[in-house]
Amino acid sequence: MGRSVRLKSFELVARDIREVDVKLLHALSLAVGWPHRPKDWDFLRRAGQGIVAVDGIGRVFGSAMWFPHGRKFATIGLVLTSPRTQAQGTGRWLMEQVFERCGNRNLTLNSTDAAYHLYLSLGFMKEAVVYLWQGEVASSLPAVPVLDGELMSPSAEDLKEIAALDERAFGTSRQKLLALLSEGASICTLSRGGEIVGYSMKREFGRGHVIGPIVASNDCDAIHLTAVHLKELTGRFARVDTREQTGLFADYLQQSRLGISETVTTMSKGKRFLNRKENEPWVYGLAGHAVS
Ligand SMILES: CC(C)(COP(=O)(O)OP(=O)(O)OC[C@H]1O[C@@H](n2cnc3c(N)ncnc32)[C@H](O)[C@@H]1OP(=O)(O)O)[C@@H](O)C(=O)NCCC(=O)NCCS
The missing domain is CATH 3.40.630.30 (Gcn5-related N-acetyltransferase (GNAT))
Structure with missing residues (x-):
């Protein structure tokens, strides 16, 4: 035998x-x-x-x-x-x-290194790098810049305004996904002059919590919208998927003791996906690496 x-x-x-x-x-x-x-x-x-x-x-x-x-x-x-x-x-x-x-449909995804050549061969183009910042949140958080506006918990009616802001940042309406995410998330908005100019969500995922989406028009706003959630997570595991590697927002994540554990590559097929404009809303934190 x-x-x-x-x-x-x-x-x-x-x-x-x-x-x-x-x-x-x-x-x-x-x-x-x-x-x-x-x-x-x-x-x-x-x-x-x-x-x-x-x-x-x-x-x-x-x-x-x-x-x-x-x-x-x-x-x-x-x-x-x-x-x-x-x-x-x-x-x-x-x-x-x-x-x-x-x-x-125009398509986008966040590719791991293992899948990168497969997607290239299928006609996807590289657009940006996503950094997966994660770790146990520091017990004492770094100082935040002066807040310009007011941080609030949104009411159910605010979800429409949040979705409209998100569409400007993401490039396409993703109302259904946001509605589903909001069911299990704590949400924070930043308002200036009676208008919502940023928002963030925190929800359970994987080993702990993910903070995302985070939509803001500048690093300072993004820091406040993130700090609000990190305060509730000190000593616990948190993750932020972002295209920021340097700058005030990235520094804040690092000083909160999150570290870059992995990178993935945003790729698109068809129309270009990302379109960042100065002082316009931008997705600082992805909803998740798998859902962009
Ligand atoms: C990426 C993944 C989905 C590819 O699946 P697969 O079943 O191996 O894919 P295929 O067999 O169709 O291979 C596709 C191409 O990728 C190549 N490939 C497969 N695994 C690879 C790896 N680890 N590193 C580099 N190239 C790889 C193959 O050689 C093949 O190239 P070819 O068609 O020119 O010969 C799989 O490796 C996987 O699940 N990895 C872990 C999870 C992951 O990273 N998922 C991607 C999320 S974006």
Whole structure:
């Protein structure tokens, strides 16, 4: 009897991500070292659409999700294949399925290093780097600049104004995603002259809390909108995904003892995604690396 055996290859089929047990999705993200909890997957399945690559006995070997915002735009995330099956074509096949389902929408995503060449070969262009700042928040937080405006907890009616501000910063309306995020988040707004000029959300995610989205027109406003949440998280794990590596906002994160743990690359296919303008609202903190 030989000491080795060659296994027969098996076929994977695409199924709707809502049809599988969340435990299988959790096992998939754990296998690639991602911090998503089953709850995080549940949230993502409510916020977007997705497919999984499943074998004949229901085991999940890969996933890909897309989050359409209107008819012209979608973000892509949660593109994962289990280590055992990587570099055998599953990732590319999943992306081709996503393209079919997204039609001719403009697309954006945040690519890990592992996926970068795959996305380049699929026609995505590099736009910016995203820094994943995270860690246990310092027990005593750094001083903040003078506040220009008023920080408040928004009322339900303010959500419309928040969504309109977010659209100016993000480039597309993502009202549905913001409504879902707001269900489980604490939200802070910054108002000047009776108008909301910035907002931020904090919610549970992965190993602790994520602060994002953070939308503001300058670093000082962004610091205040972040500090409000960090104050409640001293000694606990927090994460901010941002395109800021230097400057007052990045310095503030660093002085709060968050550190850059990883970088990912914002890429787009079709129309360019990012369009930063001085003194205009800008997404300082992403809603999350997977949802942009
Ligand atoms: C990135 C990932 C989804 C690719 O999936 P996959 O099933 O290996 O993809 P494919 O087999 O279709 O390979 C696609 C291309 O990427 C290359 N590739 C795969 N893994 C790679 C790696 N770790 N580093 C560099 N290139 C890699 C393949 O060689 C292939 O190139 P080719 O078509 O020119 O030969 C998978 O490696 C993964 O899940 N990684 C961990 C999670 C992650 O980073 N997800 C991406 C989120 S943006």
